[in-house]
Amino acid sequence: MRAIQITSGHKISVIECTKPTVGSDEVLVKPSCCGICGTDLHILHHGFVGTNYPCTPGHEFAGRVVEVGRDVKHLKEGDYVAVDPNVVCSTCRWCKEGRPNLCIHLTPIGVGRLGAAAEYVAVPGKNALKVKESVGDGPAALIEPLACALHAVESSRGVAGRNVLVIGGGTMGLLIALSAKAQGAGAIAISDPSTAKLEIARTAGIADARTPDQFAGSYFDVVFEAAGVPRALAQGIELLEKIGTLVQVGVHDADKTVPINPFILYEREQTFVGSNSCAEMFPTAVDFIQDIKTQADLMIGEPFSVWDFEAAVESMSKGHSIKTQLRFD
């Protein structure tokens, strides 16, 4: 079969390789759509924690089950599935405490093990969840980032009736805003320097969409930092109300720091919390994507052939659409 391969020397190529064999607890999936995101860019350009080079990327995907290991009982050949890429050990302290996203042996599909930018990908059966055909390929491949967005909202310990600011109007920011809206947030504002992204946010139903310089005098009970840049976090801290919660979703460079004012943290009794990956929200995302299918479609640009991975990455870097995806025909 053919697969995309990224080497530790930052080279992308299409390779011929052996079709994966399926273990007794695995299924073989033929991907139909796969999103690319910042993690793929990190794997390509700088190296990303846990990457096993040479790497076949692809962790946001949906597809068809074509082979089923003998111990997998909930799936059959032909099922349409989305795959939770987080393969965990189930035995470490964090797995046992119900925090699988913090598993010390985490081996994500498309990072630590072979990913979906290939004709076939073998995945643990328990990571593949059935999805209604009516969801469609593009939105089905958005289930993984949606699960991360739902975990971010969960990490805020509730948005109902609270004024919410989402910093960053990219995939994560918009999915967080839509999730917060569905969970009864009082008011929701979204911030992004790109007016094109703000326009998409408004069309998707987030009416209060502003550029970062339009927030003087506004304060918010919950702030999601989903831009991943120090300036965005600094502004988020600044705009956080008394007893407010700031949820850190953006992934910053590991050596970057942002100053905080401990006096304000004390005086306003604020909470800062991190949100890492999708935790146990994948099944919820499989359901919720059906409610936001129209908005999801707005986010997705014209897909690239998986074999044009390099062109897809380039288009993504230029921000031509909110979400860049790969097709497999």
Ligand SMILES: NC(=O)c1ccc[n+]([C@@H]2O[C@H](COP(=O)([O-])OP(=O)(O)OC[C@H]3O[C@@H](n4cnc5c(N)ncnc54)[C@H](O)[C@@H]3O)[C@@H](O)[C@H]2O)c1
């Ligand atoms: N915690 C998680 O589970 C998780 C999951 C996926 C992605 N991420 C991270 O979340 C961040 C966002 O991911 P994404 O896929 O949405 O990326 P993205 O590139 O699609 O979106 C980021 C957006 O932030 C905007 N931005 C830049 N500077 C800003 C500023 N000062 N104020 C407001 N907006 C600003 C950009 O214009 C862009 O639209 C990244 O850091 C990514 O690595 C985290």
Ligand SMILES: [Zn+2]
């Ligand atoms: Zn991703």
Ligand SMILES: [Zn+2]
């Ligand atoms: Zn574990």
